[in-house]
Amino acid sequence: MMKKLKTRVVKKNINPEWDEDLTLSVAEPLPVKLEVYDRDTFSMDDKMGDAMFDIQPFMEAVRMRLGNLPDGTIITTVKPTRTNCLAEESHVTWTNGKVVQKMVLRLQHVECGEVEIQLSWIDIPGARGL
Incomplete structure (x- = not known):
């Protein structure tokens, strides 16, 4: 089942x-699909592009259960390839006591466009661990 999260509309x-901040519960480290739409009042919203990104490197860093690393330590690096939508190299880092990954994603199925996102791991009390 695909879960959809929506942001507010920027007019x-x-x-x-x-x-x-959007919170997504992750049961399996499957690739994530991001879709960008415009918002039309009197007609269907138009798809403005999409991007897929792999959360496997991020999840592997979370499973390491790191702690007491210097702030800004690079845990792993993910390079752009033909099979991912990264516009530039992305680093999974230890930042402010948690695993963080910033990404610039090149939108597909559109003339041009990029989206910047940041993943950060949040432990939810009572949730099953990795």
Whole structure:
């Protein structure tokens, strides 16, 4: 089953910034598909592109149960390839006491466009561990 998360709508902006936190429960480290749509009032919303990204390197870093690393330590690096949507090299780091990965994703099925995202692991009390 595919879970959909939605951000708020940014109106009248060709370079929108959402700067929102979305929480996703991860049962399996499957690739994640991100879809970007515009919002139309009187017609169907138009798909503006999509991107897939692999959370496996991020999840492997989380499973290491690291601690007491210097802030900003690079745990692993993910390079752009023909099979991922990375626009540039991405690092999984230890930042402010948690595993973090920043990514710039090149949108597919569109003339041009990029989306910047950041993953960070949050332990939820009572949730089953990895």
